[in-house]
Amino acid sequence: MSxxxxxxxxxxxxxRLQGDxxxxxxxxxxxSALVRQLKDIENEIRNVRAQMQD
Known part of the structure; x- marks a missing residue:
């Protein structure tokens, strides 16, 4: 996957999780579980964006 x-x-x-x-x-x-999932996704987004800049 690109x-x-x-x-x-x-x-x-x-x-989707924000809506939930x-x-x-x-x-x-x-x-609490949804907030934790949102934080995890935020970190993943940050990591992917960093990889895209390299």
Whole structure:
């Protein structure tokens, strides 16, 4: 998979998880797992962008 495709997939997953997070917050449900997943995706996006600049 190319870095561009990997970045696009990560961004898609990030947006999807943000929507899930908002739904859980509106229902006063636990969001810690989703927040952790979002942070992991942010790190992956950062790593892919760094690789693209090399």
């Amino acid at each position: 870095l561009e495709n990997q970045l696009a997939e990560l961004k898609y997953d990030y947006v 997070l908002e739904k859980r917050e509106s229902l006063d449900l636990d969001t």
